Amino acid sequence: MQTIFALATARGKSGVAVIRISGPDAHQVATCLAGDLPRPGQFALRTLRDASELLLDEGLVLRFDAPRSFTGEDTVELQLHGSIAVIRAVERAIAETGLARVAEPGEFTRRALMNGNLDLAQVEGLSDLIAAETEAQRQQAQGLFSGRMRKFADRCRADLLRAAALIEATIDFADEEVPVDVSPEVGDLIGSVLGAIDEQISGFSGAERLRHGFEVAIIGQPNVGKSTLLNRIAGRDIAITSEIAGTTRDVLEVRVDLDGLPVTFLDTAGLRDSDDVIEKIGVARARERAAAADLRILLEDGVEPTHGFDPGVAIDFRYETKSDITGRGISAFTGEGIDRLLADVSAALADRVSDTAIASHERHRQAIMRARASLAEADLVFHAGIEGAEILALHLRDGARALDSLIGRMDVEAVLGEIFAQFCIGK
Amino acid sequence: MKQTPFDVIVIGGGHAGAEAAHASARAGARTTLVTMRADTIGVMSCNPAIGGLGKGHLVREIDAMGGIMGLAADRSGIQFRLLNRRKGPAVRGPRTQSDRALYKAAIQDLLGQQPNLTILVGEVADLILRDGRIEGVGLSDGSELRAGAVVLTTGTFLRGVIHIGDRKLEGGRMGDRPSNRLAQRLRDLDLPLGRLKTGTPPRLRSSSIAWDSLDMQAPDDDPMLFSYLSKAPTARQISCGITHTNARTHEIISGNLSRSAMYGGHIEGVGPRYCPSIEDKVVRFADKSSHQIFLEPEGLDSDVVYPNGISTSLPEDVQEAYVRSIVGLEQAEILQPGYAIEYDYVDPQRLTAELELPDLPGLFLAGQINGTTGYEEAAAQGLMAGLNAARRVLGHAPVILGRAEAYIGVLIDDLVTRGVTEPYRMFTSRAEYRLSLRADNADQRLTPKADTLGVIAEDRRVLFFQKMEALDRGRVLLSTKRFTPRDIAVTGIVINQDGQRRSGMEILAFPDVGVEHVDQLIPEFAALPDEVRTQLAIEATYKTYVDRQQRDADALRRDEDLIIPRTLAYAEIGGLSNELRGKLDRIRPGTLGQAGRIDGMTPAALALILTRIRHEDRRRA
């Protein structure tokens, strides 16, 4: 196994930059630069020089000894001044030792996985954590990273193991004195695992949306105040994380952190019948985006109400605008009622995010659905009677295997590449 | 140098040795079986029964490969019973009680008839090595025998110690000397030895039992035999008695626990959890006030009864007291006390999948010496070790059965990959491909293989291919013609009138549908032999599951095809944890598939091993 190194912080000017070196020669590489190293688990200030004694930087040297490091290998981290030139000089000096090479994307994490320091779901959690922008996303990612998936899988697995053991006992020890009627307990166990799995399935869509961010479409007829509202939301005391022009000229997006939830508000083209070809396309697109969004807010003009207007999509919230004129509803212009609108949206979205949801990646959903399919078959056989004991046992085994794959106990080589491609060097 | 009259020497005349010698001779090797006493060849050391759950599967497979255990069991069977008769066909296990004398006679007869095979009486005391290879054996009288391969099947004899209460005597089993010199020789060779124990109940005089007061268990009316060559039992079928321990029995045992060899601390070896002594049962399951005992006659003309369920290492006076507290045994006379036996075994993780000890090329190990228990487990290993020893000497490729192919494959893979922590016994739940590894289709799975190895006799061959032909005919009949729900309803099957046409195979897969229904639909099917029709019905029952499992089995086969060189330097593979590296070094898996089954193995570590193999391949190319 080769020793690898990479910049662990973002490239560019910063206060501090961290270079991580991991592998069997990590200590030797660092010794070449720093002269000597602190004791395991300790740090020390050192002057870093290259082979020709040229001064590179003065920085902190942190030493970790296998297996007590992120990767599970011998590791050294160098905290340098965050200068592009310093980083480049130190990287050059490390490469010149001939003992280490630049890490591939995700390679540190891959090694952590190989050495059993992380399981597959934890790796996904780490990736999410690095990508997290809001508090709710952070908590979700931390949950996954801290091993909640393993706990979930282990708990289900323990129940399935118990159920399988009871069934196998009636098969393999039929000639001995084992309880013949194990059905009540087996039924309970299968039921309880199915319940836990269903909880994950129903929580999945919310959790997955949380990971990617929610979309809230603002729709209505032209000139009801949609754009003003969007500007209001953007201009409020809410952090704007990005402002992207929509895929079409007519959809504008504003991404905000709403009480910790990542929410993108969409300002869509005004809905009306039109003969203009371009506008027609814009309206169709608006309906499409609105239909795909997590929530739809319909704005209606309080001053010139149109009765019997059909937006063509299902509506979650309806607000009358221009309260500055009518005294009813909200006003994007003065800001009246916007807090209430945001609170409504936030509450509705928060409702969709369950505290117990752990499954948040498509890979999780697939494994859990596989487990569910096996257990549903097990349940079916179970209710058909003990005659199918050997078939019941097969389904239980398949179910346990599907759960195993959640945390990567088997069959993961195929997904590994994909996961690691998402990682940036050094993270 | 002496001229070598033998290719293969088999040491031991137990179940492993008998099967090994017979297989080796069938495979064309000049074989000799060396054992301490010719009259004890084929002796059942413990219970007078063959088969059971998982074990019955093994016997059917041994038979399908041309072995002798099934034939001997059929010739000696006095109470055939198919276990799990009311459960699915995949988990039904044939079992019989055997007349000990008939069983032993059958084995000796079958060995005697086998060309290429001689029997030699003597105690092997030494293994002769040359250049690190096995070259023969030395007997205790000083003589030497040379051969290209040696199969060691000494069972419980290595440093065997018998315990009855605090009384200790050296012995391979009651009435036999232990094998101490050979055990010492193995120790000197630095083989990884461990200690296990097992036990046996006291034997009772039949005429001293009050049979009239007992429930009896009858044999099956339509017995399932072990051998594909057998048609019907030849010995008279008899019933056995059933009685139970009671509060008084348990009191006597609890009160004398400290006098038991097990509980008195005289035994260090580990015993099997699934075959507990009566002391264990009383202690570990204290809430149970009674345990069942089967009183099994040891033979048709024998006055000895084997009380199945009360094995013990208590002193004789306590044995007598608790036995006599049991209903029906108030006057029982003990003919031979129960005892526990401790013996050496060799860590099977050191063996290859051929059951060879790679540290001593040419030396094969089979049976209880590998940490198993049971006649069937011993015989299954004997068969494979015998075949592989012969093939080694004759320069043929090894035979290894896979986990998706046979219980025998599961057994050997478990042993060499996972090792043992207690005496290993087969269970159906150990086989992940249980639905396809059935007792009914052992011949279809294995006989073609045995045929290509050239180890089955002509009569078996003819019978087998006839049956295969009939099966094929049946399969065609069951898949070509399709029937409307209306056709089907006429036979009395309750079915939705959904307009869908179904094949005979699909109809047979319905619950509650039997061959008699399909007989009405397809007259040509009705004309097939019963055995063939039943077999096809079983196939139909499991078809969807077996098809689904096929993908797993194919993936497994791909991994099993990836050979790991025995010389692979695990120390040089970075990224492996020390624990895994240690296991890999000890087990030295032969294939990537086997490596994947090592306890604690991770996909990541497998990827590292694979990369390393590829790397070495490239370097060699």
Ligand SMILES: Cc1cc2nc3c(=O)[nH]c(=O)nc-3n(C[C@H](O)[C@H](O)[C@H](O)COP(=O)(O)OP(=O)(O)OC[C@H]3O[C@@H](n4cnc5c(N)ncnc54)[C@H](O)[C@@H]3O)c2cc1C
């Ligand atoms: C007391 C006792 C209780 C048991 N209880 C159970 C039980 O409850 N359930 C169960 O499933 N199984 C039980 N068994 C185990 C079962 O008997 C064995 O698993 C099976 O017989 C092992 O077969 P084998 O061929 O390996 O060895 P064995 O049948 O033990 O045969 C060993 C053979 O090797 C020969 N031999 C040994 N040393 C030498 C030598 N140096 N030179 C030449 N020949 C030699 C012997 O003469 C003998 O023929 C018990 C065995 C004993 C002794």
